[in-house]
Amino acid sequence: MEKQVYKKTLGVLPNTVSGFCPGCMHSTVHKLIGEVAEDLGYLDKLVRVEGVGCCGLGQLYVSHDSTIAAHGRGCAVATGIKRCTPESLVYTYQGDGDLASIGMAETILAANRGENFTVIFVNNCIYGMTGGQMAPTTLIGMKSTTTPKGRNPEEHGYPIHMCEVLNQLTAPYYLERVSCDTPQHVIATRKAIKKAFQYQLEGKGFSMVEIVTSCPTNWGLTPIAALDFLRDKMFAEFPLGVIRDKGAVK
Amino acid sequence: MSERVFMKGCEAIAEAATRAGCRFFAGYPITPQNEIPEYFARRMPEVGGVFVQGESEVASVNMLYGAASTGTRAMSSSSSCGISLYSEGVSYMNAARIPAVYVNVQRGGPGIGAIQPAQQDYLQATKASGNGGFRMLVLAPATVQECVDMTYRAFDLAAKYQNPVLVLTDGVMGTMMEPVELPPMKSDEELAELKAAYHYRAVVGHPLGEAVFCRPGGIGGGWEEINKETVKMYETWDSEVEYEEFMMDDAEIVLAAYGISARISRYVVKALRKEGIKAGMIRPIKVSPFPYEAFDKLDFDRVKGILNVEMSIPAQMKWDIEYAVHGRCPIAESLRSGGELLTNDQVLAAARALAKEVL
Ligand SMILES: Cc1ncc(C[n+]2csc(CCOP(=O)(O)OP(=O)(O)O)c2C)c(N)n1
Ligand code: SF4
Numbered sequence: 001m002e003k004q005v006y007k008k009t010l011g012v013l014p015n016t017v018s019g020f021c022p023g024c025m026h027s028t029v030h031k032l033i034g035e036v037a038e039d040l041g042y043l044d045k046l047v048r049v050e051g052v053g054c055c056g057l058g059q060l061y062v063s064h065d066s067t068i069a070a071h072g073r074g075c076a077v078a079t080g081i082k083r084c085t086p087e088s089l090v091y092t093y094q095g096d097g098d099l100a101s102i103g104m105a106e107t108i109l110a111a112n113r114g115e116n117f118t119v120i121f122v123n124n125c126i127y128g129m130t131g132g133q134m135a136p137t138t139l140i141g142m143k144s145t146t147t148p149k150g151r152n153p154e155e156h157g158y159p160i161h162m163c164e165v166l167n168q169l170t171a172p173y174y175l176e177r178v179s180c181d182t183p184q185h186v187i188a189t190r191k192a193i194k195k196a197f198q199y200q201l202e203g204k205g206f207s208m209v210e211i212v213t214s215c216p217t218n219w220g221l222t223p224i225a226a227l228d229f230l231r232d233k234m235f236a237e238f239p240l241g242v243i244r245d246k247g248a249v250k
Numbered sequence: 251m252s253e254r255v256f257m258k259g260c261e262a263i264a265e266a267a268t269r270a271g272c273r274f275f276a277g278y279p280i281t282p283q284n285e286i287p288e289y290f291a292r293r294m295p296e297v298g299g300v301f302v303q304g305e306s307e308v309a310s311v312n313m314l315y316g317a318a319s320t321g322t323r324a325m326s327s328s329s330s331c332g333i334s335l336y337s338e339g340v341s342y343m344n345a346a347r348i349p350a351v352y353v354n355v356q357r358g359g360p361g362i363g364a365i366q367p368a369q370q371d372y373l374q375a376t377k378a379s380g381n382g383g384f385r386m387l388v389l390a391p392a393t394v395q396e397c398v399d400m401t402y403r404a405f406d407l408a409a410k411y412q413n414p415v416l417v418l419t420d421g422v423m424g425t426m427m428e429p430v431e432l433p434p435m436k437s438d439e440e441l442a443e444l445k446a447a448y449h450y451r452a453v454v455g456h457p458l459g460e461a462v463f464c465r466p467g468g469i470g471g472g473w474e475e476i477n478k479e480t481v482k483m484y485e486t487w488d489s490e491v492e493y494e495e496f497m498m499d500d501a502e503i504v505l506a507a508y509g510i511s512a513r514i515s516r517y518v519v520k521a522l523r524k525e526g527i528k529a530g531m532i533r534p535i536k537v538s539p540f541p542y543e544a545f546d547k548l549d550f551d552r553v554k555g556i557l558n559v560e561m562s563i564p565a566q567m568k569w570d571i572e573y574a575v576h577g578r579c580p581i582a583e584s585l586r587s588g589g590e591l592l593t594n595d596q597v598l599a600a601a602r603a604l605a606k607e608v609l
Contacts, residue, residue: 010458045455049316059468067319067346067453067464070338073312076304080316080324083300084274085454106312109305 009034011043013063020057023223025180025213029122029189030058033091036194037064040201042089049078051094051103054128054215058093072103075110075119082117089197090117096137097127100160104136107162114171114205118196121162121208124215125234132218136160139237144218163210163243174199174207175243179235181214181227188240199247212238253432259394259423260285262430263353264293266398267325270405271436271444272351273299274324276313278306278332281365282421283355286327307332311339311352318343318350318414319464321448323405323441327353329421330371331362333379340414341380345466347480349408349448353401353417355424357589364589367421369509372566375418376538385484388416388538390508394428396535402433407490409444411483412451418537420561422510422591484539493541494533497523501530502552503605506545506571507559508534511592515559518597527605537567545574554608556581557601563587580608 008014011034018027037046048066050056051074059066065088069077074092082090092099099107099121107119126144127133134144134151137159141150151159163175174196178189189211196207212234214226221229242248257265264286267275275290277283287303294301300317304310310326317324328336333354343350356371358364375388387407389400397419404415445452453464467473494512497519498504505515512533522529532544545556556579558568563585571581584600586592 042455044457047453047455056468059463059465060470063458063461065453065455065462065464067316068466068468069315070312070342070466073308073315073339076309076312077316077319079302079309080274080276080313080318081320081453082316083302083313084317084320084322084324088455105305106309109309113302 009038011035011037011046011063012061016061018061020054021217023214023216023226024054025211026054026058026122028180028186029120029211030061032186032190032193033120034062036190036197037089039194040197042197045087045089047081047088047090049074049081049090049092051092051098053095053098055093055095055098055122056129072098072101073106074098074103075106075115078117079110079115082115086116089200091120092117093120094122095128096123096125096135100136100162108166111166111172111206111208112169114173116200116203116205118200119208120193121210122213123162123210123238124213126215126218128215128218139233159237161238163208166208167243172206172208172244173204173246176245177210177212177238177240177243179212179230179240181230204247212240254429255432256427256429257394258285258425258427259397259419260355260425261289262394262398263327263401263417264289265432266401267351267405268293268297268299269433269435270402271323271441272325272405273297273441274317274322275300275326276302276304276310276317277326277328278304278310280329280332282357282367282424283327283329283353285424286353286355307335308338311336314350314352315339315343315348318348319346319453321445321452321454323444325351325353327355329355330357330359330368333371333374337380341382341384342466343414344380344384344386345382346464347412348414349412350414351401351404351408351417352414353419356418356420358587366589367510367561367591368587368589369420369511369561370566370587371418372537372560372562373569375416376540379416384480386414386416386538387411387487387490388418388536390418390534390537391423392509392512392533394423394426395430397423398430398432413483418509420510487539490536491539491541491543492535493544494535495544496531496533498530498532500528500552502528502554502609503601504548504553504556505529505531505559505601506556506567507531508537508567511559511561514592514594514597517594518601521598522601522605527609529601540570542570542574545571550578553579555579555604557584557604558582559584559592559597561586561592
């Protein structure tokens with residue numbers, strides 16, 4: 001007898017072709033969000049607050065309610081939505097420029113208030129949408145269109161570690177850094193998103209899942225070479241793992 | 251049933267909003283409007299609403315965008331330099347047609363200006379509250395009672411047009427106490443009905459196939475069509491034009507003023523009449539859409555001069571008056587700014603001087 005072992009999530013619109021570049025992990029993350037919400041039976045209560053950047057390309061593919069926040073304001077918009085409809089499952093979907101540069105204040109203060117929504121933070125170390133400028137998370141020495149000689153700490157400072165920054169606060173409930181470079185890591189990301197959503201449904205407050213990803217296009221690498229760079233350089237700067245989990249059983 | 255109380259403008263605005271069904275407020279402290287957020291901080295928990303002290307005006311207006319996009323009646327308030335930081339969120343709310351209400355209790359400007367009252371945000375409020383060239387309904391109360399009535403109505407107007415509405419007042423009105431009649435409290439049933447009516451576009455989660463995509467522009471295109479649709483809405487706003495004509499029947503000198511300046515002008519019109527000068531006043535009740543017709547239809551064989559009274563230097567409303575009058579009579583000014591208040595005597599002297607020149 002035949003048994004269905006895999007199907008495309010209903011969280012993503014059928015018959016759409018992703019416009020993300022080859023090797024980009026945004027599409028994987030969208031799929032995982034849809035799968036997790038579907039598993040939890042919450043697709044019809046799922047609300048997406050989208051940042052501005054390549055993450056915004058997702059607006060054409062998701063099948064659930066969504067709005068676009070002004071660049072960086074995802075956590076403020078999500079605060080307004082979630083406070084007015086606590087029964088919705090609300091997440092923001094933000095890049096590193098969006099969340100950690102222009103939206104730094106909104107991110108930190110929402111986390112500090114312990115707002116009960118989930119942040120999906122896609123950290124690719126660069127401004128993807130605008131063509132590869134330096135991000136707050138750009139690695140030391142990494143070339144970007146605005147650091148043509150590489151990021152120089154004396155001039156540009158150092159990469160910001162958002163999970164660790166938020167870990168200084170008392171309120172956040174769950175902070176984990178994951179990636180999507182291998183099937184194992186994809187499964188871990190799925191679990192992390194599920195845990196964050198479950199915590200939200202239990203009313204535990206603020207969670208952030210940081211997903212360290214590649215941007216082959218703006219890194220100027222092939223998708224395969226970008227994976228090597230991700231593992232060698234990005235994971236060294238942004239180690240994967242649970243940074244905080246207040247719900248973990250000791 | 252209405253109820254008569256003695257209240258400060260800011261608090262009256264907050265209470266009127268609560269009675270209109272406002273159940274979300276976000277704002278950042280700034281003088282002279284702190285009594286609005288402070289009132290909401292006390293009041294919202296009593297009615298099951300939400301008060302958030304935003305970390306900035308930028309955050310507050312974006313919280314407003316989120317809250318109002320769920321179909322909850324929501325409001326924010328700030329003052330002048332704070333309102334500058336609203337322009338991002340206000341533009342987004344216009345683009346996405348979010349029915350939100352916000353209040354500007356104007357203070358001196360430009361820059362950080364002065365914490366004292368002024369009317370220096372007229373052009374910003376009426377012409378360009380953010381990028382993109384949108385228009386909004388802008389209500390301009392001249393008494394605490396009007397602060398109440400207009401705030402109450404603002405929520406219905408926002409819901410009717412699914413567009414943000416601005417209540418443009420100033421630090422005098424915000425801090426002044428007057429007796430007011432409060433409107434009835436909207437019942438939970440009425441609010442539930444309003445929310446249900448908005449559900450089809452509320453960003454709250456929907457079954458598959460009915461998902462709401464609330465978009466302030468973005469990728470995908472089609473925005474020009476949406477801009478054209480919005481223009482069709484603006485074209486219906488002739489019915490929204492609202493102004494008061496005070497002693498205009500035989501007026502030869504016309505004072506033009508809104509908000510606090512109109513109160514002073516009303517006194518001045520009466521004083522001039524006692525001196526035998528036939529004065530009158532045109533007071534825009536909404537400053538957007540501007541009541542051009544009130545000036546355009548004047549009999550310029552009789553009306554010999556207009557005095558633009560504003561707490562702004564340079565004059566701002568004068569642009570709209572000039573546009574309507576089109577050189578058919580001289581337009582003089584009586585102005586103060588930077589937190590300095592107009593006085594009855596100053597405006598009276600300016601009106602007398604104009605009368606002497608043109609009559
Ligand atoms: C207020 C404002 N400033 C600048 C921009 C232009 N802008 C669009 S996307 C973007 C950067 C996005 O980078 P990131 O958040 O890292 O997301 P990615 O594209 O890498 O997914 C910028 C600066 C904008 N849309 N709005
Ligand atoms: S530019 Fe980078 S982040 Fe954007 S879609 Fe392409 S690979 Fe992905």
